[in-house]
Amino acid sequence: MSGQRKVTVVGAGIVGMASASYLQRDGHDVTVIDRVAPGESCSFGNAGGLSPGAVAPVATPGILKQIPSWLADPMGPLAIRWSYLLPALPWLLRFVRASEPERVERIAKALRDLLGPVFESYDPIVRAAGAEDLIHRVGQLYAYGSEAAFQGDATGRELRRRNGVQFEVLERDQIRQMEPALAPIFVKAVHFGAHGHCADPLGLVQRLAARVAAAGGRILRDEVRDIEAGPAGGSVIVTSSGRHAADAVVVAAGAWSHRLAARLGDRVPLETQRGYHVTVADPGVAPRRNVMWAERKFVATPMAMGLRVAGTVEIAGLKAAPDYRRADVLLKQAAIMYPGLRTDAVTKWMGHRPCTPDTLPVIGPATRRAGVFYAFGHGHTGLSGASTTGKVIAEIVGGRPSSIDLAPFRADRF
Ligand SMILES: Cc1cc2nc3c(=O)[nH]c(=O)nc-3n(C[C@H](O)[C@H](O)[C@H](O)COP(=O)(O)OP(=O)(O)OC[C@H]3O[C@@H](n4cnc5c(N)ncnc54)[C@H](O)[C@@H]3O)c2cc1C
Structure with missing residues (x-):
């Protein structure tokens, strides 16, 4: 046409x-x-992450082994409403099949094409809309609380490297210098200098x-x-x-x-992976950039309206009411991540991520x-x-x- x-x-x-x-x-x-x-x-209500290097698909080799421990942990990143397991089963099986190594390589290349130019593609329409103040290209951290968790993500880092994603690995002291508001519990972090966030999605x-x-x-x-x-x-x-x-x-x-x-x-x-956020209006801490607590799989982002803590996956379909205990868990973990976080004025939200199995x-x-x-x-x-x-x-x-x-x-x- x-x-x-x-x-x-x-x-x-x-x-x-x-x-x-x-x-x-x-x-x-x-x-x-x-x-x-x-x-x-x-x-x-998303976490605002603008991530040109997010080329690793959700289902990666070995995901099946991780699922039982995630489900068993009430603070874990995954929940399934058991009444919804049967309707979701065909999608879940396709999801597991998409974690085969050669498929993951192909998916990563396609994601690199789509996500790589995120800032360049936003530029003309954001400028026309007068929204430049909302886009912050200040980097992003994936922070790890243990060496074992850092080593566990080696495959993802290799996948990123093979797809030309630039990053550097930071040690404990470098993390503290870059993000002084973080608790001193993180032993390693991966810094993506070309990433950023949107301060108000x-x-x-x-x-x-x-x-x-x-x-x-x-x-x-x-x-x-x-x-x-x-x-x-x-x-x-x-x-x-x-x-x-x-x-x-x-x-x-x-x-x-x-x-x-x-x-x-x-x-x-298409299945929905429901996600939650809590936004803390007056957090009392001032992180500079979007930080993912890698093993807990949630993200904290400084936004125009406060500190937003977002993540988790809940498989429960499009109709079930939100379970805001998922958001409460995020807030508890954020208080560990940022000592001194004031948690009195918070809003909670649930949204439906639109997800294909691959x-x-x-x-x-x-x-x-x-x-x-x-x-x-x-x-x-x-x-x-x-x-x-x-x-x-x-x-x-x-x-x-x-x-x-x-x-x-x-x-x-x-
Ligand atoms: C907790 C959480 C954190 C996230 N963090 C990030 C992040 O950091 N970075 C990132 O890149 N992404 C993130 N995401 C993902 C991102 O938010 C979604 O992928 C994105 O918002 C999807 O946008 P969309 O326009 O496709 O869908 P939506 O924003 O859901 O828009 C679709 C619209 O279609 C309308 N609609 C549907 N059917 C009809 C109909 N029949 N008639 C009329 N209207 C209809 C709906 O009302 C809806 O408004 C996150 C998501 C969640 C839940």
Whole structure:
């Protein structure tokens, strides 16, 4: 499809708004439809990490061995609601299969293509939205409380090295110098100098949305029920309140995208790995950068609204109520990580990460419907992956070659 067209984006999370921003830069007439306000779903409460080097998939060799100890530990990073085990089982089996070593190598290369240019891809749309103050390229630390935990992550470091990710290993004293607010319990850390964070993930989506609206785009509050083939080409988007014609449609509906994809004839195994955060409004400590406590698998990030502590994976589907004890665990661990953390004024949140079994999102055309494109399934790194996704979506909607190889991201790979 070339020339300037009517394009509708379903979903006003970070992926949908980055796509809408790039499509509008190309001169398209853009409409974004979401049942909630921009950024109010998963993109609301992430840890803000902007990680070009996050090339290791979630399922890596040996993950099966780790799962029982994670599940047995009430402070551990993984929980499964047992009532949801059966519905999640097919996805979980695919997830384990994706940890085979040769698949991990291929996935890492695709992630490098997608995440590597995160800052360069954000740059034009962030500048247009006047959101430069939210992007901080100040590095990121993975901190380890024991030598054994550090050694246990050697495979991940080798994978990063093979994919050209730059990092340095810090010893106890260097960690203290770099992050004086951290407790002296960390014996090793990996410093990614080219990483960074967003100081307000919701604010970023809102500013992109404001820019799209100011430049003539429409942002509608509505529920998309179906995407039909248009009588004379293009699509008709069927919503709760009406029907909208579009030349092209982008499905960026986060953890709910598989429902629309199924209506278009694509069966994509998408599961939600629910994550939690606590944001401490007046933390009384001043960390400088985003730090992951590597063996506990959560991240603490200095943000505009306070210190955000985010992470954990809960397999419980899209409907179950949040279990905020998961957030309480994060707060307890953050108090160990940052002695002196004031924990009186906190807010808690749960969000639905949209996860494929192989960690890679689905980016590219629908396989059975011309003029529909997918941009979903970014899992743990959707804030980082959104910018290049938006760029690539505008390229392929405009009929141009994609600047990254989209074969690993195809909808029919499963
Ligand atoms: C605790 C936690 C920490 C995280 N930390 C990081 C991090 O540090 N770095 C990073 O890169 N990523 C991180 N992530 C992941 C990141 O937040 C997600 O990958 C990203 O927000 C997904 O964006 P999205 O636009 O695809 O989905 P969403 O933000 O969920 O947006 C999808 C939108 O589609 C709408 N929608 C769905 N179906 C329909 C329909 N039928 N009609 C209308 N609207 C519809 C929904 O209402 C929703 O608003 C984290 C996630 C969590 C939970």
